[in-house]
Amino acid sequence: MASVVIYTREFCGYCARAKSLLESKGVEYVEHNATYSPEMRQEMIAKANGASTFPQIFINGQHVGGCDDIHALDRAGKLDPMLAA
Secondary structure, three states: OOOEEEEEOOOOHHHHHHHHHHHHOOOOOEEEEOOOOHHHHHHHHHHOOOOOOOOEEEEOOEEEEOHHHHHHHHHOOOHHHHHHO
């Protein structure tokens, strides 16, 4: 199973949707809640090549984007192979 990391913040509907998709696929993930941590938010932005919206998702160290991006990967049939790697 792939290593999945997701940066989130509290009260974020997009974060909840992304986590729900991952959970529906039985994927375990590491969640970094950056709500009260400017340092963690800066770490996320650096790793995500400047992307500053929440969530930001990484699969096996590769930045895949946010909620809309991961759902688009799923619709295109590309998410499951990434998660199986």
